[in-house]
Amino acid sequence: MKGNFLSFVKKESLHILRDSRTMLVVMLIPVVLMILFGFAISTEVNNVNVAVVAPERTDGVRDAVERISRNDYFTFKGYINNDQIDEYLRSGKVVAVVVFASDYDRRAAQAAAGVATKPIIQVIVDASNVNTAGSATMYLQNILLGSASAQSMFETRMLFNPQMKSAYNFVPGIMGLIFILVCAMMTSVSIVREKEVGTMEVLLVSPVRPFKIIFAKMIPYFAISCIVLITILLLARYLLGVPMSGGVWGIFSLSLLYLVLSLALGLLVSTIASTQVAALLVSAMVMMMPILMLSGLLFPIENLPTFFRVVSNIVPARWYIDAVRKMMIQGVPIVAVWENCVILLGMTVALLGVSLKKFNDRLE
Amino acid sequence: MYAIEVNNLTKSYGEVRALDGVSFAVRRGELFGLIGPDGAGKSTLFRLLTTLLRPDGGEAKVDGLDIVKDYLAIRSRVGYMPGRFSLYPDLSVEENLSFFAALFGVKAEESYDLIEPIYKQIEPFRTRRAGKLSGGMKQKLALSCALIHRPSVLFLDEPTTGVDAVSRSEFWDMLAGLKQRGITILVSTPYMDEASRCDRIALCNEGRILGIDTPADIVSNFNSRLYGISSERTFALLEAARAQRGVVECYPFGECHHLVVDEQFDVAQFTASLSDFNDLVIKQVEPTIEDMFIKLMKR
Numbered sequence: 001m002k003g004n005f006l007s008f009v010k011k012e013s014l015h016i017l018r019d020s021r022t023m024l025v026v027m028l029i030p031v032v033l034m035i036l037f038g039f040a041i042s043t044e045v046n047n048v049n050v051a052v053v054a055p056e057r058t059d060g061v062r063d064a065v066e067r068i069s070r071n072d073y074f075t076f077k078g079y080i081n082n083d084q085i086d087e088y089l090r091s092g093k094v095v096a097v098v099v100f101a102s103d104y105d106r107r108a109a110q111a112a113a114g115v116a117t118k119p120i121i122q123v124i125v126d127a128s129n130v131n132t133a134g135s136a137t138m139y140l141q142n143i144l145l146g147s148a149s150a151q152s153m154f155e156t157r158m159l160f161n162p163q164m165k166s167a168y169n170f171v172p173g174i175m176g177l178i179f180i181l182v183c184a185m186m187t188s189v190s191i192v193r194e195k196e197v198g199t200m201e202v203l204l205v206s207p208v209r210p211f212k213i214i215f216a217k218m219i220p221y222f223a224i225s226c227i228v229l230i231t232i233l234l235l236a237r238y239l240l241g242v243p244m245s246g247g248v249w250g251i252f253s254l255s256l257l258y259l260v261l262s263l264a265l266g267l268l269v270s271t272i273a274s275t276q277v278a279a280l281l282v283s284a285m286v287m288m289m290p291i292l293m294l295s296g297l298l299f300p301i302e303n304l305p306t307f308f309r310v311v312s313n314i315v316p317a318r319w320y321i322d323a324v325r326k327m328m329i330q331g332v333p334i335v336a337v338w339e340n341c342v343i344l345l346g347m348t349v350a351l352l353g354v355s356l357k358k359f360n361d362r363l364e
Numbered sequence: 365m366y367a368i369e370v371n372n373l374t375k376s377y378g379e380v381r382a383l384d385g386v387s388f389a390v391r392r393g394e395l396f397g398l399i400g401p402d403g404a405g406k407s408t409l410f411r412l413l414t415t416l417l418r419p420d421g422g423e424a425k426v427d428g429l430d431i432v433k434d435y436l437a438i439r440s441r442v443g444y445m446p447g448r449f450s451l452y453p454d455l456s457v458e459e460n461l462s463f464f465a466a467l468f469g470v471k472a473e474e475s476y477d478l479i480e481p482i483y484k485q486i487e488p489f490r491t492r493r494a495g496k497l498s499g500g501m502k503q504k505l506a507l508s509c510a511l512i513h514r515p516s517v518l519f520l521d522e523p524t525t526g527v528d529a530v531s532r533s534e535f536w537d538m539l540a541g542l543k544q545r546g547i548t549i550l551v552s553t554p555y556m557d558e559a560s561r562c563d564r565i566a567l568c569n570e571g572r573i574l575g576i577d578t579p580a581d582i583v584s585n586f587n588s589r590l591y592g593i594s595s596e597r598t599f600a601l602l603e604a605a606r607a608q609r610g611v612v613e614c615y616p617f618g619e620c621h622h623l624v625v626d627e628q629f630d631v632a633q634f635t636a637s638l639s640d641f642n643d644l645v646i647k648q649v650e651p652t653i654e655d656m657f658i659k660l661m662k663r
Contacts (some may be wrong), residue, residue: 007466011455018454198450202509205414206467207440363416 004208006217015190016220026186030178030228034235037170047096048136051077053085055102064121067143068098074139096136097124098144102323171236172324173297175255176317178232180291182225184269185283187218191270192279197337201363210361217265225259236328245331251324254334257344258320264351265316271358291317296325319343365428367392367517367548368413372422377407380475382408384571385422390550390564395543397562399550399653405571406552407447410521413550414444427516440468443515445506447522453495456488457505459511460494468513478545479508482538500531507538518542520551524558536561556654567657574660579653586659588612589629594620595641604641608634615658620645622655 016023050068054061057079069076074333077094086095099122101107110116123140128134191214194200203213233251236242243250264289292298294308295317301309312318323340326332334341375383383405390396391598398406408472411417413426413618415435424431429438451460461483465472476483486501486508494505503523510518520539524532536558539549543563551562560579567574567582575582593614602621605614610629614621623646631646638644 004466004469007463011452011459011463011466014459015452015454024508197453198446198448199452201416201446202444202450202464203467204416204437205442205444207436207469209469362418363411364418 005212005216008213009219012190012217013220016224022186023278026182026224026228027231029181030174030232031235033174033178034171034240035233037174043278048074048096048132048139049077050074050095050096050098050140051080051085051088052098052100053080053082054100054104056104058105060105060108061100064098064100068140070219071139071143073136085124088245089124092126092363095126095132096140098122099124111119168240168242168329169325170297171232171242172238172321172328173295175229175232175324176258176295176297176321177291178254179225179259179262179273180226180265180283180287180317183218183221183259184266184278184287187221187263187266188269188279188283189276190217190221190275191267192273192276196275204361204363211356214267214359218267221266222259222263225262226256229259242328243331244328246327246333246336250328250334254320254323254327254341254344257341257348258316261344261348261351264348264355268351268355268358271355271360290315293363294318295320295321316344316347319347327331365392366390366425367394368396368424368426368550370409370413370422370424373409373412373419373424373518374421375417375419376413381571383412383419386568386571386573387422388566388573388576390548392542392548393546394551395539395551395561395563396497397559397565398550398568399554399559399565399657400552400558400568401554403570405503406523406568408571410444410446410519410550410552410593414442415439422494440513441516443510443513443518443539445510445518445520445523447525449506450504451494451502451506451509454493456486456493457497460505461509464509465512467659470513472512473624475512475514478514478542479511481541483508497526500534503527503531503535504538507535511542515547517548517550517553520549522552522554524553524555556657559653565653567653567660569661574657574663582653582656583651584636586656588624588626588651588659590649591623591625591631591646592617592620592649592656593623593644593646595644601638601641601644603640605634608637610634613659613662617654622649622658624655624659 052061052068054065054067065076068074077088079089080097082099085097085099088097101119104121105120107116107119111118121144123137125133125137162209194203204210229252233244233248237244237248266283267280269282273282290312294301294304294312294315296312297317301312301318301322304312319340323337323344326337327334366389368388370386370388373383373386374381386405386409398404398409400406408417412419413424413431415431415438417433426438427441431438431568452463455463462472465475482504486497486504489497489501494502497505507520507523510520524535527535532555539551540561543549553559559582562579564576564578565582566576575585577585593601593605598621602614602616605611605621605623606630610625610627611623611627611634613624635644635646
């Protein structure tokens with residue numbers, strides 16, 4: 001019987017290989033998503049144009065300007081006058097204007113000597129894009145407060161992702177999304193296709209137990225997902241420079257568990273849906289939406305309203321993404337995210353149990 | 365012993381009664397036909413006998429095994445060809461065949477002698493994708509796949525629907541060959557002309573069996589005189605003929621109308637009263653299975 005199990009796997013692989021378009025999509029989507037999120041779509045602030053208003057270009061001012069223009073994230077656009085501020089911001093020539101008082105140096109010196117209050121630097125920011133404004137202000141603050149002449153009021157240090165690179169944040173999210181897409185959606189569609197085309201009828205009237213055929217079906221999809229997993233990890237490490245300081249093996253093993261969970265989810269969908277379109281819709285509505293909205297991929301879980309925060313607990317991707325994020329970026333080992341692992345394992349067992357129980361070896 | 369025994373089987377889908385107390389028995393090595401229009405419950409009966417559905421009432425045995433209790437055992441010894449094409453269109457002829465062999469845990473070569481008369485006709489195309497075969501070739505491949513594990517009972521649900529006349533005739537020749545090898549075959553068809561190729565047939569309609577007999581006996585039990593009448597004014601003739609004395613039934617039948625009559629009927633009187641149909645042709649004809657079917661259905 002072992003031989004015939006292999007021939008089921010072979011038949012399933014042939015289906016996938018002959019459907020070259022789907023194959024291409026599955027292999028390309030992760031790469032495209034990684035590149036999109038890694039480079040094109042980013043919430044980090046780059047090339048922020050800054051102008052400076054300084055009635056007197058003293059040493060202290062020049063020092064601050066030097067720091068701004070040296071920074072990769074800012075482009076120094078030159079000195080402007082007080083009355084040009086509005087026009088520069090409105091026309092979009094600059095996003096932020098830094099205004100120094102004429103007695104900046106003197107006040108700074110006095111402050112250093114402890115005889116006066118600290119000098120005030122005004123930062124005027126175009127807040128029409130909240131993200132840019134927020135990040136730019138924070139960066140500017142850091143840069144200016146770090147200047148030698150000013151006395152630091154506070155010091156912020158970004159741990160793990162000091163440059164706040166958004167790719168770091170998105171890679172785990174993309175992984176959570178893509179494996180559901182490949183495993184759950186594709187397996188459910190391929191099982192339902194057998195029902196729709198009518199081959200399931202013939203398969204059932206045979207001595208082979210249906211779950212054996214189904215497991216044979218899952219193997220090639222599992223293999224594809226492993227290739228995708230390796231691709232994503234390689235891209236993340238070498239193209240996006242994600243540190244993965246927690247060890248690749250931990251991430252890899254947790255991902256394998258998540259793959260099995262996704263397959264079980266696909267199996268469950270296939271027992272509910274009777275047409276390929278229905279399977280696609282169920283996958284899209286029941287799986288994609290929660291992953292996008294409730295897994296922390298786009299919005300932090302902490303920011304969700306209470307109701308959705310509670311609901312997010314049953315979204316497997318939430319636990320997976322959270323764990324991978326910790327391992328990839330914080331660099332903790334897999335044992336540090338044991339809770340997530342246990343929850344995912346429990347979900348996998350439950351899903352497999354329910355779908356195998358629901359799976360019918362008759363037509364009704 | 366019978367290869368298939370069906371006893372008062374019923375099956376409903378919600379409100380719809382697909383099978384309403386069906387009983388019949390098929391002898392070993394018999395080629396048994398289920399003849400009836402769409403919606404007669406033929407496919408439901410096939411799905412019940414191949415254990416894909418559970419009956420609501422009644423019982424049935426295939427190869428001596430109960431279709432509910434012993435469903436797993438039945439599945440390994442029957443061959444089933446569903447009503448619609450159910451092979452993998454993206455796999456080649458050869459790949460389909462070896463997959464189905466693997467499904468039943470056999471090697472394709474072991475059954476080659478059984479499927480050879482059928483398979484050799486499609487063998488030249490063995491690397492072609494099944495989806496690209498013609499209707500007749502698809503059906504031959506499906507039959508080969510259903511036979512690969514040497515089933516003792518073969519279930520063929522409307523195997524000739526959507527297939528050209530030449531291929532249909534060839535297909536029935538193949539079934540005759542399989543019967544020679546002792547395989548019991550239950551086949552359904554909506555085509556009355558194919559009924560004569562069966563050993564025995566059951567006429568079914570709306571979930572009931574109207575009659576079971578050999579094709580010859582079905583016809584000889586017709587017991588009424590039957591005429592064929594025709595005229596240019598087809599529809600008017602139908603109406604007019606129905607009103608005549610001694611006419612039990614008049615219905616369109618191909619190019620003419622068939623007229624079922626009783627003892628009171630007189631040809632001369634009939635033609636006289638329909639004299640305004642100047643091109644009227646009337647002649648006595650032999651009843652066919654379709655005539656019998658209509659007669660039983662109207663009863």
